[in-house]
Amino acid sequence: MRTYETLTLSVDERGVATLTLHRPEKHNAMNAAMITELAQAAASLAANDAVRAVILAAAGPTFCAGGDLGWMRDQTARDRQGKLEGARGLALMLKALDDLPKLLIGRIQGNAFGGGIGLMSVCDIAVATEDAQFALTEPRLGLIPATIGPYVVRRIGEGHARRLLLNSRRFSAATARDIGLASVIVAPADLDAAVGDEIAAVLDCAPGAVAATKDLVRALARGKADDDIRFSVEALADRWESAEGRQGIEAFLERRPFPWLKK
Numbered sequence: 001m002r003t004y005e006t007l008t009l010s011v012d013e014r015g016v017a018t019l020t021l022h023r024p025e026k027h028n029a030m031n032a033a034m035i036t037e038l039a040q041a042a043a044s045l046a047a048n049d050a051v052r053a054v055i056l057a058a059a060g061p062t063f064c065a066g067g068d069l070g071w072m073r074d075q076t077a078r079d080r081q082g083k084l085e086g087a088r089g090l091a092l093m094l095k096a097l098d099d100l101p102k103l104l105i106g107r108i109q110g111n112a113f114g115g116g117i118g119l120m121s122v123c124d125i126a127v128a129t130e131d132a133q134f135a136l137t138e139p140r141l142g143l144i145p146a147t148i149g150p151y152v153v154r155r156i157g158e159g160h161a162r163r164l165l166l167n168s169r170r171f172s173a174a175t176a177r178d179i180g181l182a183s184v185i186v187a188p189a190d191l192d193a194a195v196g197d198e199i200a201a202v203l204d205c206a207p208g209a210v211a212a213t214k215d216l217v218r219a220l221a222r223g224k225a226d227d228d229i230r231f232s233v234e235a236l237a238d239r240w241e242s243a244e245g246r247q248g249i250e251a252f253l254e255r256r257p258f259p260w261l262k263k
Contacts, residue, residue, distance in 0.1 A: 005037065006021070006022055007019060007021060007022055007037050007041060008059075009044075009045075014052065014199075015051050015203075016051075016053050016055065017045055017051045017053070017055065018057055019054055019055065020057045020058060021034065021057070022059045023059075026065070026068060027061075027065035028059070028064045028065060029065040029067060029069070029071075030066070030068055030115050032074075032086075032089070034068075035090055035093050036089065036093075038097065039093040039096045042093070043096060045102065046100055049207075052103075052207055053102055054103070054105070055106075055107050056105070056123060058110075060110075062110040063108045063109055063112045063120075063132070064112050064113070064115060064119055065111070065113050066114025066116050066117075072143070087147055091147040094118055094122055094151060097119070097122045101214060101215075103124050103199075103210060103214075104122065104124050105126070105127065105195060105198050105199065106125070106126035106128075107127060108120060108126055108127065108129065108182065109129050109132065109191060110129070110132060111132060111133045111134065113135050113136075113137050114148070115148055117136055117148065117181065118145070118148025118152060120181055121148065121152045124214070125184070126181065126182050126183050127182070127185075127191065127195050128176060128177075128185050129185065129187070129191055130173050130187055130188075131188060132172075132173045132176070133170050134170065134171050134172075134181065135168055135170045136152070136168060137168050138165075138168070139167070149165075154221070154222070156181050157179070157180070164179075203262070204258075206244040209239065209242075209244055209248075212235065212238070216232070244260070
């Protein structure tokens with residue numbers, strides 16, 4: 001794994017990677033370097049067959065305060081093409097994390113604002129502390145939550161998005177759970193244990209099946225399949241033809257451990 005300026009990345013013996021936002025002095029606000037490095041890390045993790053799951057975490061008391069205001073000020077000074085490039089970089093970083101063919105679990109402590117909610121929204125599971133606070137603050141700054149919008153709106157639905165995106169109001173962890181932004185909320189002392197429970201469950205699953213299921217969910221939820229019946233039939237046939245599919249069925253029938261389980 002490479003060294004990063006704004007992130008840390010480690011992989012344990014189980015194949016669980018921990019990708020940590022590491023600008024605690026700036027409440028992990030995303031600047032140009034962090035945006036670039038998150039995209040690079042996502043590409044590296046996607047290509048690493050030894051990685052089974054990824055924890056997206058943050059150093060310090062705040063998960064992510066959104067976009068760095070210095071970076072935003074720099075964007076306003078760029079010409080139109082430069083502004084488009086800056087926005088595209090942010091959009092492609094979010095897409096790279098959303099497309100990650102592994103379980104991506106957010107470990108959310110403290111607050112998440114603006115782009116921090118965008119990062120939560122591309123996680124498959126987001127575990128948050130019960131004292132966390134959230135807000136989509138862009139309209140208060142005269143901006144809009146544009147590049148995070150596709151992920152946030154899909155995550156929480158149009159009705160909740162209209163309420164929370166339009167007025168920048170803060171909302172609690174309980175509300176985040178109720179609208180589907182946070183999957184689980186726990187006491188701060190229980191955060192790592194709750195994340196560990198989610199990781200343990202996915203490590204029981206075949207990695208190729210996890211990646212294929214993630215693709216299936218995205219395609220069906222986003223209307224990318226022209227014919228849901230044909231798409232799902234072909235997807236199941238593909239898994240029946242896969243080595244994992246054959247090995248899993250044979251192991252179950254013969255009462256042997258599944259080959260993807262760590263000994």
